[in-house]
Amino acid sequence: MNRERVLEAAVTLADEIGIDALSMRRLAQELGVVPMALYKHVADKEDLLDGMVEDIVREIDPPALDTGWQDAIRRRVLSARSALQRHRWARQAIESRIKPTPAVLEYQDSFAGIFLAGGFTPDLAHHVMHALGGRMWGFTQELFDGSANPKADAQPLASPDAQAELFAHMAALYPNIVTIARATPHDNDSVVGRGCDDQFEFEFALDLLLDGFEQLHRRGWTSAR
Amino acid sequence: MNRERVLEAAVTLADEIGIDALSMRRLAQELGVVPMALYKHVADKEDLLDGMVEDIVREIDPPALDTGWQDAIRRRVLSARSALQRHRWARQAIESRIKPTPAVLEYQDSFAGIFLAGGFTPDLAHHVMHALGGRMWGFTQELFDGSANPKADAQPLASPDAQAELFAHMAALYPNIVTIARATPHDNDSVVGRGCDDQFEFEFALDLLLDGFEQLHRRGWTSAR
């Protein structure tokens, strides 16, 4: 057993039971070993999580070299997104990290490299990377997306009557939300439920930003310091 | 003692010691009461956190009525931002919520209302709200901003020699990051440290998005469904 095996087991275990249910004890059990044995390969739980994030980041495709910056960024981000979708816990794990680790720095560096190679000034490259924010990692901050949390199972689905009443209630309290919800295809049954196409929303915002970047770039934008 | 007092105490305690250090036991102690007493006013810890988030959301200014949508949104978002800056733990707390609560729904509803009143179709309003994502709450997903975590104190600050060596090391491994870091004013001493003006970055991205929204709106953009 070595660090690699521990991290690998942790990743697949987190895939199965979620990051909150992942404990040192549970992981040790999975590896057929006593809990304290893990500490020979991992400094503490924080270090374990750091390592897990590193593993995920390394799953992201390297940047494409044969295209313009805009396409390269776009592809890279979408690759990151698909990695994060293979491991639903990863968003939360990434957000909880406090110190950058080598793989993460490397990722950010190559990201910066794409912009610089595309002719961006370091100044502009800096700001656009901030603007991308979490989107650089393939996620937006979606509030209340139960998908990340396994215990957000679909509840028993109330009777049609109760559902109609709930709807009326919502419409009275939150008319604008209901207006918007009505305008979106509701494959799902609930009013508040996610009838949204996450991928579409993600690309919508991403492209909006990328186009904005392109305009600033063309205009030779610079921060007035 | 009542729910209100409990929530209020929880909020100020979290302001002081951070959200991770906030335990039911610690909170009870602060209120001069035995831990189990809290459970008469709060269903469980999740409920406590829900309530705390509600309190914070209610601190956000109501929308301005005498301006265009763009200004109204901008002001509201910046108001949310300042609320979240008064309570550093709030971002993490918000992100950890799983079910929307009334104050949160109300906030989102009034947000939607601004777009709709500004002439946005429900379709476009829907997508732009997704695009704002966490920015609607006044934060971007800043990775590794130790500010949220009190234990990320400035470390002893290595000797100039060691610092130069670290710098050379960074430059070798992460040339692009260093290039960018060099181009930004480094009030701070560390290479990786935050020499960034968070407020500027936030508004940069916000305005980029708002301008993008405006263009889509003018062009009568609609999702091709």
Next chain:
DNA sequence: GGAATGAAGTGTACGACGTACGCCTCTTCG
């Protein structure tokens, strides 16, 4: 060949944590 070394795994134990469950002590009201 035998002792020293060090890495890998074990066992026990401690101090947190959230909270179930039952009890007590008031206030309120008929």
Next chain:
DNA sequence: CGAAGAGGCGTACGTCGTACACTTCATTCC
């Protein structure tokens, strides 16, 4: 006055991360 219910208390259980001291056991060096 007596019943009821609300608010606070005490104890206890199971879980967590991990400190610390121990046993193995393979490798290395004389």
